[in-house]
Amino acid sequence: MKRSASAAFLYCLRSNESSALHHPVFTYQCKNGLAIESSWIGTRDYSAQLVVPKVLEFVNRFEGGIDGIKRRNHDGVVDMGEMLARA
Numbered sequence: 001m002k003r004s005a006s007a008a009f010l011y012c013l014r015s016n017e018s019s020a021l022h023h024p025v026f027t028y029q030c031k032n033g034l035a036i037e038s039s040w041i042g043t044r045d046y047s048a049q050l051v052v053p054k055v056l057e058f059v060n061r062f063e064g065g066i067d068g069i070k071r072r073n074h075d076g077v078v079d080m081g082e083m084l085a086r087a
Contacts, residue, residue: 009052010034
């Protein structure tokens with residue numbers, strides 16, 4: 001059985017990294033901060049994580065980068081809500 005690999009990342013300002021943020025998989029690094037908790041979570045295929053820089057490069061091709069995408073999505077949701085309200 002072939003398992004697919006996936007990756008995710010969380011971007012937050014260091015000042016926002018609080019003790020309330022923890023990795024969903026607990027390891028011996030629990031309660032040492034999110035960055036350290038996320039550094040090793042056992043045996044797995046880390047190849048998906050190697051593409052994260054390319055993903056960020058792809059996202060930044062869009063006008064406004066991630067902020068532009070969020071703005072476009074927000075505006076679309078507002079438009080759809082107004083359309084539903086009129087209906």
